[in-house]
Amino acid sequence: MPDHREEHDRSTGPVPEALAPEALAPDALFHACDTALLKFDSTDELEDLERVIGQERALEALSFGIGMPHEGYNLYVLGSTGLGKRTLVNRLLSEESARMPVPNDWCYINDFDSPHRPRALRLPAGVGQALRRDMQQVMEDIIGALAAALQSEAYRSQAQEIHDEFKEREEQAFAELREKAEQQHVAMLRTPGGYTLAPVHDGEILDADEFAKLPEDDQKAIEAAVEALKRDLKQLISQIPLWQREMRERHKELNLSVSSLTVDQHLGELRTKYGELPAVQAFIDALRKDILENADQIRSLGEEEGAGPNPAGQAARQLNRYKVNVLVDHAHTEGAPVVYEDNPTYQNLVGRVEHTVQFGTLVTDFSLIKSGALIRANGGYLILDAEKVLSHPFAWQALKRALRAREVRIESLEAMLSLASTTTLEPEPIPLDLKVVLVGDRLLYYLLQEYDPEFSRLFKVAADFSEDIRRDGDTTVLYARLIAMQQRAGGLRPLSRDAVARIIEQAARTVSDGERLSLHMGGLDDLLREADYWAGQAQASRVEAVHVEQAVAAGIRRASRIRERVHEEIVRGIQLVDLDGEQVGQVNGLSVISLxxxxxxxxxxxxATARLGEGEVVDIEREVELGGAIHSKGVLILGSYLAWRFSMNQPLSLAASLTFEQSYGPVEGDSASVAELCALLSVLADAPIRQSLAVTGSVNQHGQVQAIGGVNEKIEGFFDVCAAHGLTGRQGVIIPASNKPHLMLRRDVVEAVREGRFHVYAVSHVDQAAGLLTGLSAGEPDAAGQWPPDGLNGRVQERLAALARLRQAYSRPNDGDHRTL
Structure with missing residues (x-):
């Protein structure tokens, strides 16, 4: 077969130097901080950082998003928890907002024509509360003034004059009718039931008998006069309600005149004070009209409540119509507002309409409208936690609707969902002009990008925070200044140079990369505080490296109960893991458990097991649905590797099975694929594997070993089990060579390697790993693609060839029977 490894020597001798595994020196296992770079004795000597390190990309995005005035350029700040995203965002927004103008106050006032539709009132900053106080004082003054004016001697005199005038008109009309009746010998008498007419002769009222004795002509004349007088009396009586109505109108005109004079007298100062605000003038006009229309009621309310200037109870509730409900007051605001809403429910975000109980019924008015975070941040910036917004019902939709419409419409959630039948309001929407900054993790950002089509139109700026920064001389010095700044900000003891170096090393350990430093400010602050605690326990004036080490060890100690229990089960033999000897088809793999x-x-x-088959490598974890997709992919690659390397010209007649023994939970990841391949090669070559070694690494179809995650934890996990069982000097771990930059092992592991009691090997090809595990050289193929028979690959090749011949033999016709086996 053609040689696919042209870079290797074609000889059949020992493994070339290029393929020899590398036993890592102690210095390669831990990327120590060079204290020569730290030219100080204590952090007291260091200045604070003038800029944020490692977040240049995020800073550029934030500056762009904050400065962009156009619609839709709201920001999503993404990154994991603890990066200091919100702290930095708050600082930048505070700096920017200080240069911006103070936004307007917003109030709600009553619409006297449509009380269920309160009107929004925009006022200059600080004017809202002043108007509210002035309006409250004016109403108190008007209540007292109206009561006083309508009880004054001048008012009573004018009212009495009107009453007397109409009384005199009535009496005069009756007197004239009485005189007319007397001229016609008829008396007009007043009775409890009204008026009656009776004949008169010689000044005496005649009864029926006496009237009958009069001459017939006289009777007829008197009867005709009575009938005419009756008509006149009826007409006069019908005129009385008109006179009374006229009197009431005159009284009303008098009341209006007196009330207008009183009200205008008190509103005049208010008009002068707010003369440059047309909206306030319009409100005063509407308020004046309503007060005059209800002057008697207002006066009576004041009298019912004791004629005092502070009406309460029912009177106060009825007088709410004249109040000013201040939603947002910027009297003491400097610059634009920066609001963080920690609990972004629908009502806390948009606002709410509260209700009171009145005679067992829920009622409301415009004075019970409360503002939400959107209105409080209007004209400035609103910071929200993305996950919290999405977790509260209706909040995310309400936020998008407000940003889309650029207005806030306060609606009762109960009424919107038809959950309650109560008096409700339809407040006028408030125009919205603000920037919303969502803070969340990356997964949530990309999920919203994928599944919410409106998200990318409303949040066009992503500020992606870096998790770590490249570690070099310059960044090491900057990181030391960052440590000093955080130490002073937390009011902690100063740190020595060695303590700073140890924290820098721990920052590299945190990101599992000796060549990078963690930018998680939360973790850094925690470590500084805990190290300061141990320095305090030791009564030290400053934090030393030993105190940092104590803080790290104590943190591990608090969280390591389950780890100790798992390792104890291996040492006790409950979980079967051999730490010495040799076994065919059995290898120690390494995994990471995250809690x-x-x-x-x-x-x-x-x-691993192998037998005659049709080229299938069975992953038992996958078959029982315990194996994840990535792990299953890794196992499938093994079959491809075997076919490519050993069966190019013949069928792969193999049936193999692989499994994690005593695994009772999900298995995911491909970091065990090198170990699984070595176990499979061991079975095929009948070559025992050293159990004193553990293997981690991912393999590709060409046998190259690829980097994996958690390399430090995996090495330390195997070391801890070996140390508990007893280090023999033969134990060690095989890792991918590409993981060497990530090594930041514990000091006890490094010391064990230094003393030769433990080993760490780096490999770049599966041949190296298999050679270490079995003690057999991989060998080199000849021009025909044949491997040396005494090498590991040669034995594997021969075994696969034997299985192919066996399969061919079974598939031949037997005694005329053409069935194949």
Whole structure:
């Protein structure tokens, strides 16, 4: 077969130097901080950072989003928890908002024509509360003034004059009718039931008998006079309600005149004070009209409540119609507002309409409208936690609707959902002009991009925070200044140079990369505080490296109960993992268990079996649905590798099975594929594997070993089990060579390697790993593609050839029977 490894020597001798595994020196296992770069004795000597390090890309995005005035350029700040995203966003927004004008106040006032539709009132900053106080004082003054004016002597005199005038008109009309009746010998008498007419002769009222004795002509004349007088009396009586109505109108005109004079007298100062605000003038006009229309009621309310200037109870509720409901007051605001809403429910975001109980019924008015975060941040910036917004019902839709319409419409959630039948309002929408900054993780950002078509139109700027920064001389010095700045900000003890170096090393350990430093400010602050605590316990004046080490160890100790229990089960033999000797088809793989923020490595036994088959490599974890997609992919690659390397000119007549022994949960990832391939090669070559070694690494179809995650935890996990069992000097771990930059192992592991009691090997090809595990050289193929028979690959090739011949033999016709086996 053609040689696919042209870079290797074609000889059949030992493994070339290029393929020899590398036993890593102790210095390669831990990327120590060069203290020569730290030219100080204590952090007291260092200045604060003038800029944020490592977040240049995010800063550019934030500056662009903050400065972009056009619609839709709201921001989504993405990154994991603890990066200091919100702190930095708050700082930048505070700096920018200080240069911006103070936004307007917003109030709601009553619409006297449509009380269920309150009107929004925009006022200059600080004017809202002043108007509210002035309006409250004016109403108190008007209530007292109206009561006083309508009880004054002048008012009573004018009212009495009107009453007397109409009384005199009535009496005069009756007197004239009485005089006319007397002229016609008829008396007009007043009775409890009204008026009656009776004949008169010689000044005496005649009864029926006496009237009958009069001459007939006289009777007829008197009867005709009575009938005419009756008509006049009826007409007079019908005129009385008209006179009374006229009197009431005159009284009303008098009341209006007195009330207008009183009200205008008190509103005049208000008009002068707010003369440059047309909206306030229009409100005063509407308020004046309503007060005059209800002057008697207002006066009576004041009298019912004790004629005092502070009406309460029912009177106060009825007088709410004249209040000013201040939603947002910027009297003491400097620059634009920066609002963070920690609990972005629908009502906290948009606002709400509250209700009160009145005679067992829920009622409301415009004075019970409360503002939400959108209105409080109007004219400035609103910061929200993306996950919290999405977790509250209706909040995300309400936020998008407000940003889309550029207005806030306060609606009762109960009424919107038809959950309650109560008095409700339809407040006038408030125009919206603000920037919304969502803070969340990356997964949420990309999910919203994928599944919410409106998201990308409303949040066009993504500020992606870096998780780490390249570690070099310059960044090491800057990181030391960052440590000093955080130490002073937290009011902690100063740190020595060695303590700073140890924190820098831990920052590299945090990101599992010796050539990078973590930018998680939350983790850095926690470490500084905990190290300061241990320095305090030791009564030290400053934090030393030993205190940082104590803080790191104590944190691991608090979280490591399960790790110790898992390792104990291996040492006790409950979980079967051999740490010495040799076995065919059995290898120690390494996995990482993550429990929150704490991760640890765990050795696991991986076994393989092989037999005659049709080229299938069975992943038992996948068959029982415990294997994840990535792990299953890794196993499928093994079959491709075997076919490519050993069966180019013959069918792969193999049936193999691979499994993690004593695995009772999901298995995911391809970091065990090198170990699984070595176990499979061991079975095929009948070559025992050293159990004193553990293997981690991913393999591709060409046998190259690829980097994996959690390399430090995996090495330390196997080391801890070996140390508990007893280090023999033969134990060690095989890792991908590409993981060497990531090594930041514990000091006890490094010391064990230094003393030769433990080993760490780096390999770049599966041949190297298999050679270490079996002690057999991989060998080199000849021009015909044949491997040396005494090498590992030669034995594998011969075994696969034997299986192919066996399969061919079974498939031949037998005694006329053409069935194949």
């Amino acid at each position: 929150g923020e704490f991760s640890f490595g765990r050795p696991s036994r991986i076994t």
